[in-house]
Structure formats: C-alpha cells, structure tokens
Amino acid sequence: MKSFLLISLLSVYLVCFLPTSLLWAREPIEPLPVEIDYDIKKAEIGKALFTDKILSKDRSISCASCHDIDLGGADKRVVSIGVGGLKGNVQSPTVFNSRYNFKQFWNGRVDSLLEQASGPVHNPTEMGMDKDEVEKRINASEKFQKLFSRNFLDNGKFYQFNDPITYDMVIEAIAEFEKALVTPNSKFDRYLRGEEQLSQLEASGYQLFKNLGCVTCHNGINIGGNSFQKMGTIIPYTYKESYPDRYSFTLKPYHKNVFKVPTLRNIALSAPYFHDASAKTLEQAIKTMSHHNLGYNISDQQIKKFIAFLNTLTGEKPAILE
Numbered sequence: 001m002k003s004f005l006l007i008s009l010l011s012v013y014l015v016c017f018l019p020t021s022l023l024w025a026r027e028p029i030e031p032l033p034v035e036i037d038y039d040i041k042k043a044e045i046g047k048a049l050f051t052d053k054i055l056s057k058d059r060s061i062s063c064a065s066c067h068d069i070d071l072g073g074a075d076k077r078v079v080s081i082g083v084g085g086l087k088g089n090v091q092s093p094t095v096f097n098s099r100y101n102f103k104q105f106w107n108g109r110v111d112s113l114l115e116q117a118s119g120p121v122h123n124p125t126e127m128g129m130d131k132d133e134v135e136k137r138i139n140a141s142e143k144f145q146k147l148f149s150r151n152f153l154d155n156g157k158f159y160q161f162n163d164p165i166t167y168d169m170v171i172e173a174i175a176e177f178e179k180a181l182v183t184p185n186s187k188f189d190r191y192l193r194g195e196e197q198l199s200q201l202e203a204s205g206y207q208l209f210k211n212l213g214c215v216t217c218h219n220g221i222n223i224g225g226n227s228f229q230k231m232g233t234i235i236p237y238t239y240k241e242s243y244p245d246r247y248s249f250t251l252k253p254y255h256k257n258v259f260k261v262p263t264l265r266n267i268a269l270s271a272p273y274f275h276d277a278s279a280k281t282l283e284q285a286i287k288t289m290s291h292h293n294l295g296y297n298i299s300d301q302q303i304k305k306f307i308a309f310l311n312t313l314t315g316e317k318p319a320i321l322e
C-alpha cells in the first residue's frame with residue numbers, strides 16, 4: 001500500500017512538475033524557439049540587401065528572386081534563373097530556419113551562414129559578382145550608406161556615414177538577416193508545447209511518420225537539416241551526375257547521391273521537391289520517399305495522413321518580414 005502511494009505520488013510529480021523541456025525530449029522533433037537572438041539593426045540592413053538587385057551583376061535579380069518569402073523561402077521553378085538568364089543546376093531550398101541546419105547547401109559544402117551568404121553573390125550562374133564590385137556599388141549607393149550608418153555595429157562601434165562599407169560587412173548583414181528567418185508557432189510546435197491538439201488525421205500522420213521510419217532522417221528542431229543521407233537508401237534512385245551531391249564535393253564514392261536531409265518545416269509551401277525538383281507535389285514526394293528510402297509502397301489513405309501531418313509544420317512568417 002505504501003509503495004503504491006509512493007508510486008502514485010511520483011507519477012503526479014512527474015506529470016505536474018517535470019520541466020516541459022524534458023517532456024519534449026521524448027519526442028524526436030523539437031519546437032522552434034519563439035524568441036530568437038539576433039542583432040535587429042544589422043538584420044534590417046541584411047533584409048534590404050536580400051531584396052535589392054544591387055548585388056547581381058546585371059542588376060536583374062536579388063536573393064529574393066530565388067528565395068520567395070511567400071513560398072516558404074524557396075523557388076517554385078525547377079532550377080532558379082540567375083544573372084543573364086543563366087540556369088542553375090539544382091532546386092533552390094528554403095532560406096527559412098537555415099540557422100538550425102548543421103551545414104548549408106544540398107551537399108553541405110559550407111558550415112556557417114556567413115560562409116553561405118558569400119556563395120550566391122560569387123556564383124557565376126546566380127549573381128556573378130566579385131568582392132570589389134560589391135564594395136564599389138554599395139559604397140556608391142546613398143540608400144545603403146544611410147542604412148549602414150549608425151545601424152551596423154562592429155567591435156562595439158557603430159559604422160558612421162561615409163566610412164567605407166566592406167564586403168565582409170555586407171555578408172555579415174545578410175547572414176544576420178538569415179538568422180532572423182525563423183518561422184515559429186506552427187500547429188505542430190504548439191502541439192509539442194501542449195498548447196493545441198492535433199486532429200485525428202494529423203495525429204495519425206505523425207504516428208505513421210514515426211512508425212514507418214521517416215523520423216530516422218527527418219528529426220530534431222528542423223525535422224531534417226542535421227545529417228547527410230543517401231537518396232535511395234533502400235531502392236536506388238536514378239542518379240544524375242550533374243547535381244551537386246555530397247560526392248561532387250568530397251569525391252568519395254560512397255557519397256554519391258548523398259544530400260543533407262532537407263528540413264520539412266513549411267514543406268507544404270515549397271513545391272517542387274527534391275534537389276532535382278522531380279516531385280511536383282507533396283503527394284509525389286511522400287510516395288518517392290517511402291518507396292526509395294524506406295521500401296514501402298504506401299496507400300492513398302496513408303498519403304492523406306502524411307499530408308495532414310506535414311501541413312501542421314507551416315509556421316508563422318518570421319517577425320522581421322512583417
């Protein structure tokens with residue numbers, strides 16, 4: 001009797017007083033933080049740079065041309081079109097929540113957002129610029145002189161009007177903006193925090209996601225973005241040499257067709273899917289994934305469940321974009 005009482009008391013204690021963070025720890029997915037840290041003044045400069053065409057060689061495109069903030073921060077085209085109408089060779093992924101990815105780009109060839117932000121500016125099929133040209137243009141722009149002045153904090157000192165703006169400052173501001181692109185409070189995150197219930201269909205979709213094993217690759221705070229995995233783990237997926245898989249970077253044969261597992265946050269907004277945009281719809285993406293990566297051919301009813309669950313992963317627009 002005494003031990004029964006002890007056990008009962010212990011259960012009450014566990015349920016009532018265990019910190020909520022420990023409760024989440026039992027789920028393979030964590031919610032995005034509602035409050036995030038970033039330098040808002042610097043990020044606002046980055047926002048202006050992100051949407052301005054000044055960073056592209058022929059002033060035809062901006063970062064936002066390929067990362068549409070209304071389409072989950074991604075691009076609806078198969079491959080993005082860069083300066084001079086040049087086509088890239090891979091689908092543009094979302095820029096949302098990228099601060100939580102362990103590496104950047106499909107093949108994870110850079111580690112940080114700072115390194116990443118420099119990539120598209122130089123890429124000849126994206127913006128096609130060099131460091132000197134960026135500095136020349138930004139320094140000649142009154143708009144950016146004004147934006148940087150008294151807003152860009154460097155080593156405890158604010159940049160003053162007419163001080164030279166360096167390339168590194170430009171990249172730092174863009175990276176700070178990228179840090180602000182977090183989409184909190186999705187229905188699923190609210191569910192994880194105990195603030196909202198999932199519908200029966202959504203809940204069974206989440207169960208399926210765990211039971212079939214999607215969660216072995218898509219887990220953690222970004223529901224992906226934390227490991228490299230092979231596309232076609234169980235049933236080989238047709239490999240196209242020209243795509244930037246991990247192999248194209250490391251040249252290790254076992255890295256062929258290996259990619260950073262993409263985040264599934266806001267996935268309902270960012271069609272088409274996969275590095276080669278071969279899945280036009282979420283339904284197709286789910287079918288291909290379960291077939292090639294888990295070896296299951298799933299039913300229409302199961303697809304419905306998955307879609308209901310994946311729809312709960314759409315978060316709020318990042319505060320900086322409001």
Ligand code: HEC
Nearest residue numbers: 062063066080081082090091092093098104105106120126
């Ligand atoms: C011409 C289209 C285009 C432009 C312009 C462009 N991007 Fe991208 N972006 C892409 C593509 C395509 C990829 C994927 C490249 C890869 O993985 O090899 C990408 C990848 C990224 C990633 C990595 C996301 C991840 O999950 O790995 C971030 C972040 C990003 N871009 C931010 C930016 C910023 C900031 C700018 C402006 C300075 C910019 N992009 C300009 C097309 C573009």
Ligand code: HEC
Nearest residue numbers: 213214217229231233259261262273274275285289290293
């Ligand atoms: C073995 C690891 C693994 C498993 C298991 C797995 N995925 Fe994936 N998933 C990936 C990789 C890697 C990609 C990127 C593939 C590509 O671009 O070619 C991906 C891409 C996706 C995409 C497209 C994302 C985008 O932005 O284009 C969706 C949707 C998806 N997975 C859903 C699922 C679902 C649902 C399941 C379970 C049925 C699942 N995945 C199981 C590794 C996995």
